[in-house]
Amino acid sequence: MAKKSNSLADPPVRNREATRGQLIKAVGEILAEKGFGALGVNAVARQANVDKVLIYRYFNDLEGLTKAFAQEGDFWPSIEELAGGDIAAYQFLPLEEKLINLGRNFIRGIRARPLTQEIMAWEMVERNKLTEELEKARELQMLRFFEQFLSKENDNIDLVAIMSIIGGGLSFLICRSRHIQWYNGIDLRSDEGWARIEGGIEQVVRKLLQ
Known part of the structure; x- marks a missing residue:
């Protein structure tokens, strides 16, 4: 009997983790290129070049795959990344330095993720x-960061509100930079422009905490 040829319906044997990674990556590619409306089991399978049955085998359903993308797909900066790479050192920084570094690391983490920028816009x-799964992943990450590094800081300052204002503004500017270059005379597509914004965060935080 002739050996059956490989196809999307009959894929070659693959390492489980490698295949999971292909599917997770495919979710991000579709979201960035076409938005959430284009995301479906068949579309993800085609993008990953695997049989769609593997989505059910490894993730149960599309929602499970999306949840895995949110948690495993390098969608959002890790706690270590937001802390600048050295959690132990960050833990002992003064409050103002923690906030300044958080803002700086957030900018750099999201700017380094064009895929995340596209998804945030969609x-x-x-x-x-x-979208709720992706929001949940972000919220949990930032709440964990707050609990780990900021929850025992000055009770007279609403750090969650401050972080929300700064983070919201930065998210807007980063997403805007995808298609619009200038904002109030700052070049959002240049490292120099973002260095100015980082400097602005430092000025605001230092004045606030004086």
Whole structure:
């Protein structure tokens, strides 16, 4: 009997983790290129070049795959990345230095993730269970960061509100930079422009905490 040829319906044997990684990566590629409306089991399988049955085998369903993308797909900067790479050293920084470094590391982490920028922009116009999973992953990450590094700081300062204002502003500017170069005379597509914004965060934080 002739050996069956490999195809999407009959894929070659692959390492489980490698295949999971292909599927997770495919989710991000589709979200960035076409938005949430284009995300489906068949579309992800085609993008990853694997049989769609593997989505059910490894993730149970599309929602499970999206959850894995949010948690495993390098979608959001890790706690270590937000802390500048040295959690032990960050733990002992003065409060103002913690906030300044957090702002700086957040900018650099999101700017280094064009895929995340595209997804953040799509989330503003498409709302569904999949966007909720990505939001949940972000929220949990930032809440863990707060609990680990900032929860025992000055009770007279609403650090969550401050972080929300700064983070929201930065998210807006980063997403805007995808298609619009200038904002109030600052070049959002240049390292020099973002260095100015980092400097602005430092000035605001230092004045606030004086």
